[in-house]
Amino acid sequence: MSNKKRAIVICPGRGTYNKEELGYLTRYHANKQAMIDVIDADRKARNQLTIAELDGAEKYNMRQHTAGENASSLIYACARGDFLDINRDEYDIVAVTGNSMGWYIACAVAGAINHENGAKLINTMGSMMTNGLIGGQAIYPIVDDNWQHCPERFALVLNAIEIINQQAECELYASIQLGGYMVFGGNEAALKALAQHLPELENRYPMRLFNHAAFHTPLMNDIANKGQQQLSKNLFGAPDIPLIDGEGTIWQPHSTEVSDLYDYTLGTQVRETYNFSKAIEVSIKEFAPDALIITGPGATLGGAVAQTLIAHNWYDLTDKASFIERQKADPVILAMGMEAQRKIVC
Numbered sequence: 001m002s003n004k005k006r007a008i009v010i011c012p013g014r015g016t017y018n019k020e021e022l023g024y025l026t027r028y029h030a031n032k033q034a035m036i037d038v039i040d041a042d043r044k045a046r047n048q049l050t051i052a053e054l055d056g057a058e059k060y061n062m063r064q065h066t067a068g069e070n071a072s073s074l075i076y077a078c079a080r081g082d083f084l085d086i087n088r089d090e091y092d093i094v095a096v097t098g099n100s101m102g103w104y105i106a107c108a109v110a111g112a113i114n115h116e117n118g119a120k121l122i123n124t125m126g127s128m129m130t131n132g133l134i135g136g137q138a139i140y141p142i143v144d145d146n147w148q149h150c151p152e153r154f155a156l157v158l159n160a161i162e163i164i165n166q167q168a169e170c171e172l173y174a175s176i177q178l179g180g181y182m183v184f185g186g187n188e189a190a191l192k193a194l195a196q197h198l199p200e201l202e203n204r205y206p207m208r209l210f211n212h213a214a215f216h217t218p219l220m221n222d223i224a225n226k227g228q229q230q231l232s233k234n235l236f237g238a239p240d241i242p243l244i245d246g247e248g249t250i251w252q253p254h255s256t257e258v259s260d261l262y263d264y265t266l267g268t269q270v271r272e273t274y275n276f277s278k279a280i281e282v283s284i285k286e287f288a289p290d291a292l293i294i295t296g297p298g299a300t301l302g303g304a305v306a307q308t309l310i311a312h313n314w315y316d317l318t319d320k321a322s323f324i325e326r327q328k329a330d331p332v333i334l335a336m337g338m339e340a341q342r343k344i345v346c
Contacts, residue, residue: 004092005290008283009083010305011098011105013176014126015209016298017065017074021337024297025055025074029081039077039119046127051077066211072126075297076105076119082295082336083109085346094287097244097279099301100176100215101126103269111240112251112261124230125270128223135171135187135214138194140206143180147307147320156198157182164193173217176246177275179304179311185214216246216274224270233262246274248282280308293345296337305333 017024029036040050051074054065064070079102086093098106104125108118142157144150161184164172170193175185184194184206191208198206214220238256245251246269251261283289294301306323309315315332317323326332334341 002092004090006094006288007086007091007291007293008287008289009086009093009096009106009109010280010283010292010294010301011079011083011096011102011109012075012295012298012301013098013100013102014068014071014075014212014215015066016296016300016337017071017078018298019060019062021078021297022057022060022065023055024078024337025051025081028085028296029077032081032084035080035084035115036077038116039073039123042116042119042123043073046123048073048123048127062210067130068211068213069123069127069130071211072101072122073119075101076108076122078297079105079295080109080115080118085336086293087346091291091293091345093241093293094289095242095244095250095283096239097283099178099276099279099304100246100274103246103265103274105295106243107236107239107261107265110243112238112243112256113236117235121231121235125223125227128226129213133211133213134223135185135217135219136191137175137209137212137214138184138186138191138206139178139181139209140184140198141180141201142182143307145320147180147303147310147323148318149180149311154182160194160197164190164197167193171217171219173214173219174273175214175216177273177277179277179280180307181304183209185217185219187214187219216269216272218271220271224267227266227270231266233259236262236265242287244279244282244286245269246276246279248275248278250282250286276304277308277311280305281312284309284312284314290332292333294333294335294337296335296342299335299337299341302333302335302338309333 172186176183
């Protein structure tokens with residue numbers, strides 16, 4: 001009988017390399033030069049700045065560091081480095097999932113695509129809109145201040161999508177179901193209408209996400225098609241560790257149909273809602289983990305994961321206060337972007 005803790009690993013999405021994360025790669029992964037070189041080889045071939053240069057910049061440049069062609073590779077390097085640092089004597093990684101772009105990272109760390117091809121996949125998809133974003137994203141809470149599900153807010157959000165889509169030239173969709181938040185994806189007219197339609201909360205919501213396109217919506221149809229033209233099915237294989245996608249499907253090492261995994265990764269999830277909440281729900285119910293480890297950079301996914309645990313009363317969590325108490329006594333969510341929690345994992 002193993003004494004190891006069962007862990008789900010969660011890979012972060014595009015919005016996780018922020019000002020506070022500048023230098024993350026150097027700080028934690030300077031000893032992984034071979035890993036970094038593989039990512040930078042792909043970037044040099046495209047005449048892009050290397051991740052070593054971006055991470056080593058003297059100052060954080062919001063436009064540069066959040067641009068898809070830079071953020072994607074940076075986040076992949078940090079997350080993959082963190083994955084390698086998880087103490088396997090303490091933790092048995094029973095499944096891997098991710099949020100949005102974190103799905104590509106999850107595929108790479110779980111072994112469905114090797115490191116070199118993972119770097120290529122992530123850089124190719126991250127660089128698709130170098131010449132201009134298609135649409136944008138906005139985020140809005142669907143839980144109350146105690147992180148408990150708020151049916152009225154959820155109804156308000158779904159109603160907003162329906163009403164705004166009836167307006168001329170507006171296209172608005174559910175992009176990501178992110179724990180206690182709905183992320184909308186849409187065109188400019190729709191996002192402007194949304195800002196007028198939803199009541200303001202906490203002086204910041206609905207909040208536009210800077211340098212984000214309308215990911216996981218039909219506005220990405222051309223991007224999905226381009227991705228399939230540029231990236232071959234041969235890059236993919238079955239994972240070594242079970243993978244849980246943004247529909248809650250489990251891709252098992254011995255029963256994955258590789259062409260279906262390819263179609264989902266470069267088709268379905270590019271143009272349809274990414275249900276991160278469902279991915280976490282399936283993770284806990286099917287794999288019964290002792291811990292949920294969120295790789296860095298950043299730690300912004302912690303709230304969304306906690307809100308999903310609360311929604312299912314997992315670990316007897318009922319609200320924000322009970323989550324905070326549990327984290328102090330015996331943390332179940334371990335975000336590697338937070339120093340104290342990182343020490344527990346590494």
